[in-house]
Amino acid sequence: MSATIKHINIKGVEIPVIFEEQKSLPILNLQLVFKNSGYIQDKNKSGLANLSSKLLNEGTKELGATKFAQELDENAISLNTSNGFETFVMELSSLKEEASKAILLLNDLLKSPNFTDDTLTKLKTIQVGSLKRKENDFDYVAQNQLKSILFKNTALQNPSSGTIESISKIELKDIENFLDKTLCLENLIIVAGGDFSLNEFENLIKPILETLKVGTTQEAKKVDFISKKEEKTLIKDTEQAYIYFGSSFNVDSKDEENYKAKVASFILGGSGFGSRLMEEIRVKRGLAYSAYGSISINKSHTYFNGYLQTKNESANEAQKLVSQIIADFVEKGVTKEELEAAKNFLTGSEPLRSETLSQRLNRAFTLYYRGLEPDYSKKELEKIQTLELADLNKYIKSHNEINNLTFSIVRK
16 A cells, blocks of 8 residues: 545644555554754754754653653553654554554643753753763764854754753743744644544544644745865864765755666765775775765755765875765766666665555655655656666766865864
8 A cells, every 4th residue: 555645624724644544553653744843943042943852752741751651651652752954743653442542642742741940951961961972972073063064054054952052041931932833733744554544543633633723834944055165174082084075966856857866876875885985985995994975855955965984094085085086976977887786776675665654654755745746756766767877977967066075074
């Protein structure tokens, strides 16, 4: 089976429902996805969305974190809130027989989150402790340094978890205001599946929809940036060099030629052994244990990024080699053998990407969210299978902006 897209009208708002009925397992899988509401909305309070999601994992004000967690555990219910850059997500799963109880607990949480100073103090202490430990996680440091340069003056320049300074300034009213704006019908997309008919599911979640206010739509925002050939090196007492790099890649999430980007990304650095970066950097020269690079296509932004680790003394050589590999890739394109290998893997592994209910629902949501047709994945595979070498290389050559690499390096 596959997911279908319907709409539920509640309080005059047409709410999209991405739904798949699956009779083989007696379960409920539900996600409340609030669009344009991730840490893109943090503004000058870096870490606000992340801290807000953590507070919703602290139970209700009436039961508190421990008793609420016990209620979930005793009924084999999983309830978790998280956030990405563009979305804020509440995810609920349970056995079918406990579905009503699960919805009741989720509804209680929406009505009365654990908004207390003690809860916030605990969460801030944990978050600050985590950030202090990450000061010696040089992958984390290098990655965040890259974002701060590559996405300077945009919502992406700050880490999703915030900084020690920004977390210390977040108050309870900030979280209350964030959740009040975020958790509303105008922002909601429902993603669900399980052993229910659509009609049964609509009746089941009606209490949730009645609890949520109409609210105001959070407008989608594009993250506009232009990468430059620049680098920033942070000197630390580390045994090896951590090299992260990224650049602009100018496409839209609805671009009909994005299947070419998928193939190019796979060949350049996304396929592990056999990819251009891995072969040149590790296999031929032994400069790194691994080297990766990929094109990330999102609704709000698209870019190329990658990373590797190498000995401190070979950091300069590895950095120059990355630039050279990517320049050669743009200028000369890929070989017939690389294209055939990519086609075989991408088409052959397709069934593995839609085996489970969760995988199919997540794919259906992604396509809907990006404004693509439900059968886009099938059409994309067909296009990949018939992709000609000359067309792919022409496409790669047209994206010369990938050469404007920004490097973030942490080394001794």
